[in-house]
Amino acid sequence: MNASGGTGTITYRIDGGSYGASNIFSGLAAGTHTLDVKDANNCTASTIVTITNPAVIVINSINKTLYNMADLSCHNSSDGELTISASGGTGRSCTV
Numbered sequence: 422m423n424a425s426g427g428t429g430t431i432t433y434r435i436d437g438g439s440y441g442a443s444n445i446f447s448g449l450a451a452g453t454h455t456l457d458v459k460d461a462n463n464c465t466a467s468t469i470v471t472i473t474n475p476a477v478i479v480i481n482s483i484n485k486t487l488y489n490m491a492d493l494s495c496h497n498s499s500d501g502e503l504t505i506s507a508s509g510g511t512g513r514s515c516t517v
Contacts, residue, residue: 422444422445422446422456422458423444424444424458424466426460427458427460427461427462427464428460428461428462428464429460429461429462430442430460430461431458431459431460432458432459433446433456433457433458433459434456434457434459435449435454435455435456435457436454436455437455440457440459449472450472451472451473451474452471452472453469453470453471454469454470454471454472455467455468455469456468456469456470475509475510475511476508476509476510477509477510478507478508478509478510479507479508479509480505480506480507481506481507481508482505482506483503483504483505483506484503484504485501485502485503486501486502486503486504488500
């Protein structure tokens with residue numbers, strides 16, 4: 422958040438917390454947040470910002486590769502294979 426104008430040092434707060442020098446707020450959850458700024462004369466300005474969740478990731482399908490109607494090519498093999506189709510999410514890589 423950036424603020425300008427006012428008199429002297431501008432301080433910032435979010436969701437009714439304490440005023441401070443930093444205009445960066447991290448670790449925020451999805452939802453509505455109230456941002457306030459205050460100058461040296463205790464003049465204030467406020468705004469509301471909504472952070473939204475990304476689309477939920479959904480597994481559309483899972484397909485197994487079969488070896489002569491079996492999941493593995495031989496007993497005690499580790500060559501099984503799954504192909505997963507998914508949609509949604511943020512596009513960032515995640516591990517299952």
